[in-house]
Amino acid sequence: RLTHIRSSVQILLLGICPLFWRPIANTYGRYHVFLFSVLGSMVCNIGGARCTTYGTQMATRVLAAILISPPIGIGSGVITELCEPEKRAQKLGWWTLMLTLGTPGGPFIMGFVTKRIGFEWIYWIFAMMNFGQFIAYLLLGDETLYIPTDGDTHDAGVARSRFVQKFIPRRINPRPLKLREFIEPLLFTRLPRVLIPACAHSIVFCYGNIALIVEMPIAFGEKFDFDSQQIGLQFIAIIIGCVLGEQLSGPMSDRFLQAMHRRRGYHRPADRLWLSYIGFATVIAGLFVWGFQLQKATSWNVTPCVGAAIASFGNQIITTILISFAVDSYKEASTSVGVCINVFRHVYGFVSQKSRQR
Numbered sequence: 001r002l003t004h005i006r007s008s009v010q011i012l013l014l015g016i017c018p019l020f021w022r023p024i025a026n027t028y029g030r031y032h033v034f035l036f037s038v039l040g041s042m043v044c045n046i047g048g049a050r051c052t053t054y055g056t057q058m059a060t061r062v063l064a065a066i067l068i069s070p071p072i073g074i075g076s077g078v079i080t081e082l083c084e085p086e087k088r089a090q091k092l093g094w095w096t097l098m099l100t101l102g103t104p105g106g107p108f109i110m111g112f113v114t115k116r117i118g119f120e121w122i123y124w125i126f127a128m129m130n131f132g133q134f135i136a137y138l139l140l141g142d143e144t145l146y147i148p149t150d151g152d153t154h155d156a157g158v159a160r161s162r163f164v165q166k167f168i169p170r171r172i173n174p175r176p177l178k179l180r181e182f183i184e185p186l187l188f189t190r191l192p193r194v195l196i197p198a199c200a201h202s203i204v205f206c207y208g209n210i211a212l213i214v215e216m217p218i219a220f221g222e223k224f225d226f227d228s229q230q231i232g233l234q235f236i237a238i239i240i241g242c243v244l245g246e247q248l249s250g251p252m253s254d255r256f257l258q259a260m261h262r263r264r265g266y267h268r269p270a271d272r273l274w275l276s277y278i279g280f281a282t283v284i285a286g287l288f289v290w291g292f293q294l295q296k297a298t299s300w301n302v303t304p305c306v307g308a309a310i311a312s313f314g315n316q317i318i319t320t321i322l323i324s325f326a327v328d329s330y331k332e333a334s335t336s337v338g339v340c341i342n343v344f345r346h347v348y349g350f351v352s353q354k355s356r357q358r
Contacts, residue, residue: 013065015346018073023181031143032169040067042130049123077335093250093320104238111232185339193329197322202348208315210349237305241312249320269328279317286311
């Protein structure tokens with residue numbers, strides 16, 4: 001139950017906190033927000049490794065969720081501004097794949113860590129990863145925010161006479177920061193091309209990803225008496241499903257759009273939605289297989305994991321295509337659209353987890 005509570009709180013914060021980070025990133029730049037995000041997460045993970053009580057552990061997890069949330073919300077804006085439309089779904093697909101792979105990839109790897117060297121090393125490894133990200137940002141990262149000036153678009157971070165100046169936070173958007181900007185992404189719910197994909201994606205993601213990942217340790221642990229390493233191995237199915245689903249949703253979606261453009265001389269964002277039917281069908285089929293086969297099993301067999309892989313396959317297709325469709329429909333507000341969809345996804349996931357706890 002305590003694990004459910006902790007995961008539910010983290011899900012909620014990962015959805016709500018990008019509302020706070022988006023206006024700050026649009027004012028002071030994304031580069032420094034990302035630097036602060038990984039550095040703060042590293043500190044919280046070091047604290048998590050040193051915690052001795054549940055209360056302090058919960059505090060570090062809450063702070064880590066707040067600090068690591070910026071890329072989840074504003075990542076879609078970065079990708080949209082850097083990629084051409086005919087390659088946008090592929091790049092957005094890589095980003096969404098990393099988001100969906102993070103949740104099954106963590107327990108898959110950390111199951112071995114917990115059994116072999118202790119759970120404290122989960123946080124030490126995360127801290128090392130954050131440190132590696134921080135160094136990579138320092139050496140390779142750059143500002144990606146573009147501010148229109150006098151009718152032209154200029155790089156917001158172009159005024160750097162020295163290398164050191166890149167690391168000094170400064171205001172790069174002269175427009176005043178208004179309170180309305182903190183809730184502006186939620187105003188996109190009045191647009192059907194954002195609201196409908198956000199609702200559909202949230203429901204599918206909750207049952208095709210979050211529910212499987214949260215329930216898998218309980219189901220396999222109680223039914224088959226698995227230890228942490230054995231439970232972690234079950235997440236291979238979800239990882240395989242997500243990777244295979246991305247091969248269809250990203251590159252194939254872009255190629256389908258190019259084919260439509262050659263055929264008609266133009267294309268529309270809604271053309272992507274034809275492939276989403278494959279995703280809806282496979283998610284439903286996968287969840288049925290997962291539930292029925294797990295209920296019937298008297299000893300471990302692979303069939304529930306096959307169902308989880310099929311559901312994850314469909315979930316990845318829907319995630320990439322629906323987000324690409326919504327972002328393509330409002331390219332000038334891609335960051336706000338991404339934050340809006342992220343709020344829907346995580347708040348619905350939080351509500352569903354709280355319902356299952358009761």
